[in-house]
Amino acid sequence: MLQQLVNGLILGSVYALLALGYTMVYGIIKLINFAHGDIYMMGAFIGYYLINTFHMNFFIALILTMVLTAILGMVIEFLAYRPLRNSTRIAALITAIGVSFFLEYGMVYLVGADIRAFPQALQTVKYNLGPISVTNVQLTILGVSIFLMMALQFIVQKTKMGKAMRAVSVDSDAAQLMGINVNSTISFTFALGSALAGAAGVLIGLYYNSIDPLMGMTPGIKAFVAAVLGGIGIIPGAALGGFIIGLLETFSVSIGLSSYKDAVVYAILIVILLVRPAGILGKNVKEKV
Amino acid sequence: MKKNLKSILSWLALIAIVYLALTVLVSAGVIRLYHLQILMGIGISMIMAMGTNLVLGFSGQFPLGQAGFMAIGAYATAILTKSNPTYAGFYLSMLVGMLVAGLVAVIVGFPTLRLKGDYLAIATLGVAEIIRIAIVNGGDFTNGAAGLTGILPYTSWQLVFAFVVIIAILMLNFLRSSVGRQVISVREDEIAAESMGVNTTKIKVMTFAFAAMTASIAGSLYVGYIGTVVPKDFTIMRSIDYLIIAVLGGLGSMTGTIVAAIVLGILNMYLQSVSELRMIIYSLALILVMVFRPGGLLGTKELMLSKLFSKKAKEGK
Amino acid sequence: MKKKFALTAVAFLSAAVLAACGAAPSSTTDATGNEIGETLKIGYNLELSGAVAAYGNQEKNGADLAVEEINAAGGVDGKKIEVVSKDNKSDNSEAATLSTSLATEDKVSLILGPATSGAVASASPNATKAGVPLLTPSGTQDDLTSKDGKVEDFVFRTTFQDSYQGQVIAQYATENLSSKKAFVYYDASSDYAKGLYKAFKEAYKGEVIEETYQSGDKDFQAALTKVKSKDFDTVVLLGYYTETGLITKQAREIGIENPILGPDGFSDSKFVEAAGAGNATNVFYVAGYSTSVKLSEAKSENFIKAYTDKFGEEPNMFAALAYDSIYMAAEAAKGAKDSKELAANLASLKDFDGVTGQMTIDEDHNPVKSAIMVELENGVQKSATAVEVK
Numbered sequence: 001m002l003q004q005l006v007n008g009l010i011l012g013s014v015y016a017l018l019a020l021g022y023t024m025v026y027g028i029i030k031l032i033n034f035a036h037g038d039i040y041m042m043g044a045f046i047g048y049y050l051i052n053t054f055h056m057n058f059f060i061a062l063i064l065t066m067v068l069t070a071i072l073g074m075v076i077e078f079l080a081y082r083p084l085r086n087s088t089r090i091a092a093l094i095t096a097i098g099v100s101f102f103l104e105y106g107m108v109y110l111v112g113a114d115i116r117a118f119p120q121a122l123q124t125v126k127y128n129l130g131p132i133s134v135t136n137v138q139l140t141i142l143g144v145s146i147f148l149m150m151a152l153q154f155i156v157q158k159t160k161m162g163k164a165m166r167a168v169s170v171d172s173d174a175a176q177l178m179g180i181n182v183n184s185t186i187s188f189t190f191a192l193g194s195a196l197a198g199a200a201g202v203l204i205g206l207y208y209n210s211i212d213p214l215m216g217m218t219p220g221i222k223a224f225v226a227a228v229l230g231g232i233g234i235i236p237g238a239a240l241g242g243f244i245i246g247l248l249e250t251f252s253v254s255i256g257l258s259s260y261k262d263a264v265v266y267a268i269l270i271v272i273l274l275v276r277p278a279g280i281l282g283k284n285v286k287e288k289v
Numbered sequence: 290m291k292k293n294l295k296s297i298l299s300w301l302a303l304i305a306i307v308y309l310a311l312t313v314l315v316s317a318g319v320i321r322l323y324h325l326q327i328l329m330g331i332g333i334s335m336i337m338a339m340g341t342n343l344v345l346g347f348s349g350q351f352p353l354g355q356a357g358f359m360a361i362g363a364y365a366t367a368i369l370t371k372s373n374p375t376y377a378g379f380y381l382s383m384l385v386g387m388l389v390a391g392l393v394a395v396i397v398g399f400p401t402l403r404l405k406g407d408y409l410a411i412a413t414l415g416v417a418e419i420i421r422i423a424i425v426n427g428g429d430f431t432n433g434a435a436g437l438t439g440i441l442p443y444t445s446w447q448l449v450f451a452f453v454v455i456i457a458i459l460m461l462n463f464l465r466s467s468v469g470r471q472v473i474s475v476r477e478d479e480i481a482a483e484s485m486g487v488n489t490t491k492i493k494v495m496t497f498a499f500a501a502m503t504a505s506i507a508g509s510l511y512v513g514y515i516g517t518v519v520p521k522d523f524t525i526m527r528s529i530d531y532l533i534i535a536v537l538g539g540l541g542s543m544t545g546t547i548v549a550a551i552v553l554g555i556l557n558m559y560l561q562s563v564s565e566l567r568m569i570i571y572s573l574a575l576i577l578v579m580v581f582r583p584g585g586l587l588g589t590k591e592l593m594l595s596k597l598f599s600k601k602a603k604e605g606k
Numbered sequence: 607m608k609k610k611f612a613l614t615a616v617a618f619l620s621a622a623v624l625a626a627c628g629a630a631p632s633s634t635t636d637a638t639g640n641e642i643g644e645t646l647k648i649g650y651n652l653e654l655s656g657a658v659a660a661y662g663n664q665e666k667n668g669a670d671l672a673v674e675e676i677n678a679a680g681g682v683d684g685k686k687i688e689v690v691s692k693d694n695k696s697d698n699s700e701a702a703t704l705s706t707s708l709a710t711e712d713k714v715s716l717i718l719g720p721a722t723s724g725a726v727a728s729a730s731p732n733a734t735k736a737g738v739p740l741l742t743p744s745g746t747q748d749d750l751t752s753k754d755g756k757v758e759d760f761v762f763r764t765t766f767q768d769s770y771q772g773q774v775i776a777q778y779a780t781e782n783l784s785s786k787k788a789f790v791y792y793d794a795s796s797d798y799a800k801g802l803y804k805a806f807k808e809a810y811k812g813e814v815i816e817e818t819y820q821s822g823d824k825d826f827q828a829a830l831t832k833v834k835s836k837d838f839d840t841v842v843l844l845g846y847y848t849e850t851g852l853i854t855k856q857a858r859e860i861g862i863e864n865p866i867l868g869p870d871g872f873s874d875s876k877f878v879e880a881a882g883a884g885n886a887t888n889v890f891y892v893a894g895y896s897t898s899v900k901l902s903e904a905k906s907e908n909f910i911k912a913y914t915d916k917f918g919e920e921p922n923m924f925a926a927l928a929y930d931s932i933y934m935a936a937e938a939a940k941g942a943k944d945s946k947e948l949a950a951n952l953a954s955l956k957d958f959d960g961v962t963g964q965m966t967i968d969e970d971h972n973p974v975k976s977a978i979m980v981e982l983e984n985g986v987q988k989s990a991t992a993v994e995v996k
Contacts, residue, residue, distance in 0.1 A: 093407060106569055114876065126859070258817060259794045259818050260422060269415050270400060273404065273408055322706050435801065519724040519727075
């Protein structure tokens with residue numbers, strides 16, 4: 001049972017990293033970035049190439065991947081989402097779907113749809129602590145995820161850019177009047193979210209040893225559910241949601257519902273929307289007309 | 290009624306002409322079996338895209354789960370016609386599929402459409418997946434991942450044609466009615482509509498259920514001409530295929546949807562050999578259309594023969 | 607609004623009544639077949655893009671090689687083989703319409719593929735309607751060739767059926783590994799795996815602990831952890847290498863050292879890649895074909911060399927099956943005037959010598975041939991044992 005808890009936490013930390021990106025982007029421009037799961041996939045592939053072709057050290061590759069995916073996120077925002085800043089939400093959503101598919105099928109065209117084995121950049125070492133056993137890879141994932149989450153929280157709460165992000169999410173017009181450059185704030189948000197997704201991609205590539213161009217779809221949706229569960233637009237909420245979803249998924253397998261584990265996650269979404277749409281940490285904000 | 294009589298008659302004439310033309314071409318051997326199958330596929334995608342457009346283009350909500358409702362219709366037909374392999378059984382199964390799809394739509398739609406936001410997109414995605422997973426794990430009832438085979442060819446091109454016409458007429462009339470105007474008002478400005486007394490949740494759910502039922506009909510027709518049904522046929526990709534048709538044709542234009550379905554169906558046939566590029570081209574097209582021409586090809590224009598007549602009448606005076 | 611619904615309901619009902627309640631549509635078998643003209647036209651209806659593109663592409667390679675060889679040697683009855691290759695995008699409706707297109711528009715004499723059972727089931731009716739035989743190199747579902755005791759006249763396969771493989775695995779487990787309690791972990795979202803599971807469970811005499819996963823899953827820790835504390839002597843993984851490779855890795859990493867058995871879905875170098883060479887030890891899987899053990903000496907040797915020269919990688923089971931399929935089709939086309947005669951010849955094919963073994967087509971259009979269980983040690987084939995199902 002405790003072992004299952006560990007499994008769930010590891011899975012959850014990955015979902016949390018992805019959910020953070022979703023929630024940040026939604027919070028600032030009210031867009032569900034469908035392409036987010038695919039940035040995670042791109043991160044995995046970038047890491048794959050960096051380690052395979054350039055034989056980099058794992059942690060250097062991780063940081064470099066985060067930088068590259070951040071740039072990718074900013075480019076996507078600039079080319080596809082910025083022109084639609086004043087269009088309907090539907091138009092932006094459709095564009096997001098278009099970007100998502102473009103990334104997925106572009107990669108399929110370039111590298112083929114088959115899975116690839118991620119290079120084993122870290123030698124697996126097992127630790128047995130009483131009733132549970134963890135590998136160093138699992139600990140690395142947990143450690144890196146928590147570190148990144150804390151770093152994010154620091155950036156958002158304690159830096160000027162973070163303050164700008166929070167201001168723009170509340171009221172972008174007022175923020176602009178206060179002298180905040182809304183465009184660069186939004187770009188920065190995308191960069192941060194994409195960097196986290198890229199990191200998650202590399203970590204997962206290492207952990208599961210298998211990457212393919214369509215790997216971002218399902219985790220992307222589940223991460224969105226996690227973001228909604230925790231309270232969309234609220235950063236600690238996304239982290240919380242991610243862990244809960246990871247644990248729920250692991251437990252549904254352990255009690256014999258493994259065929260339905262995905263369905264359970266989707267069903268949670270419907271339930272949460274029915275019962276508490278603002279999410280666990282959300283506040284019900286009345287919209288003023 | 291008199292005023293509309295001319296346009297109604299001319300529409301009927303148009304439909305009859307198209308039908309006769311197709312019949313002639315088929316019996317002359319110009320349109321062969323392969324083309325008929327392509328045409329039936331186009332007809333079914335028309336129905337699906339019209340349903341998507343109804344919710345997306347007219348009520349302004351984002352349904353990504355149409356494939357799930359299609360699956361309900363397809364499996365209803367596949368399962369029920371096993372024990373009753375007659376045309377009556379086929380229509381009965383279609384009816385059952387419609388009712389189940391409508392019910393599911395209401396159950397899912399109510400909590401999600403109650404809120405203002407884009408939750409419907411992910412929620413419908415999730416529901417379509419839940420339906421698919423349920424089918425995969427349906428044991429002997431649905432035969433799981435292997436799917437069901439041996440369904441007799443109930444669908445003929447004439448049947449698909451008839452359904453396309455009927456559903457198009459139903460939808461267009463629905464949109465022109467007073468309820469339809471309420472739907473459009475929800476799309477334009479939900480808060481304003483609500484303050485005018487429109488029950489926005491009810492309207493949104495009704496539209497969503499209508500679209501779900503038409504998707505189910507399309508599913509029954511689908512299995513009637515393919516003969517086999519597997520859960521793999523109804524993934525998110527399928528919903529997105531129809532979304533692309535609706536978007537490219539013009540959200541808010543049924544004519545646009547019909548035209549786009551035909552154009553894309555024929556294009557698919559020609560892009561057969563470069564299928565890997567197909568999705569890349571379509572996704573780029575989606576992005577470009579949204580950035581440069583968000584209304585789609587036809588925007589919100591509809592082909593209206595009545596306009597032709599009213600102009601003539603005015604000129605006459 | 608209400609009036610409209612009422613009207614449609616009435617229209618519906620009257621149409622249904624008018625359509626004669628008792629009538630059922632007839633599945634007409636036009637079945638005139640296609641004449642074999644100056645060239646022997648073979649159509650490929652393969653998954654060249656989409657979810658299972660890997661199999662389709664490997665089969666195309668194997669088939670292309672065979673066509674090249676046959677044409678270089680003079681063709682069939684002096685006629686060259688002409689290939690019409692189409693991609694069904696791993697989509698069943700596309701497979702169905704392509705079947706029609708190949709049979710009625712391109713007028714091929716034989717359709718090769720699809721690779722997956724679901725697509726074969728969709729494509730078969732149209733091929734049958736046109737009187738053109740369909741030969742699937744890798745469709746394993748039992749009811750593709752023969753349903754409820756009735757044989758599909760125009761559907762054939764080159765590979766084992768699911769039920770046969772399931773028996774092979776069960777027998778090997780019981781007799782060669784003395785297994786009494788097996789942990790079976792299978793892909794519940796795959797018809798291939800489910801068919802195997804059913805057959806295995808029926809044939810296996812010991813106790814079974816079962817768990818399921820879905821295609822596309824990457825994390826199997828939860829199920830493996832759950833099962834680790836239970837008592838079993840062998841692990842049976844039923845699915846394709848995309849997941850079974852990962853499961854093998856994760857199982858070995860949490861300390862499950864028991865022998866792992868699997869079907870021909872393991873048969874790809876990616877299995878070892880995903881599992882990690884060290885973990886691919888004490889692993890056994892069914893093969894109709896092995897690069898180290900030749901079921902048909904000279905032919906296999908040449909095939910492996912020719913394939914590696916042309917495509918830069920060693921052939922796997924799918925490529926080998928497609929290669930054999932083309933040779934079988936060529937054999938059956940000898941002396942045949944049209945596609946219907948080709949089908950008849952295929953049905954009576956005896957003692958055909960292929961790289962996947964010597965086979966005879968039985969009355970259910972399934973090949974009777976021996977299976978081998980290959981053993982992996984550190985990712986390399988160590989031994990292979992022939993299994994005769996009793």
